[in-house]
Amino acid sequence: MMWLVENWVILVVGIAGVAIGVSVVYDFSKLPTQKQVKTVKEWLLYACIQAEKELGGGTGQLKLRYVWDLFIARFPYLTKVVSFELFSRWVDMALVEMRMLLTQNKAIQEVVKGEAV
Structure with a gap:
């Protein structure tokens, strides 16, 4: 639990990166x-x-x-x-x-x- 509190920024950036990646792939598939x-x-x-x-x-x-x-x-x-x-x-x-x-x-x-x- 302490690791999550100390590294929440890395976790948020990672989730945002995955979301952006999925969005780009989805947009490309709609071309x-x-x-x-x-x-x-x-x-x-x-x-x-x-x-x-x-x-x-x-x-x-x-x-x-x-x-x-x-x-x-x-x-x-x-x-x-x-x-x-x-x-x-x-x-x-x-x-x-x-x-x-x-x-x-x-x-x-x-x-x-x-x-x-």
Whole structure:
């Protein structure tokens, strides 16, 4: 018993270290898998098309915020592990694909523009 009284600091630091270690391992296990990332990136293409349809051209930051809000609603668990900067890069990749689809696919142009092109 006397040992506990004399070394309580070591015991508290040890317990805190174990708790931090468990927390780090748990957080790492929650990171998105490659399949989850692929699903999110495919969904982002849809969300970017929706944002383009709703908000039109020349509203880049507003569309980014619109897609972020859709992302939070659709994937609330991923918002804890995906930074806004990473999300923004994913959106940029989806926008490149969307622009390519808009130039090549008349049906998508009609969905976005709302009229026959």
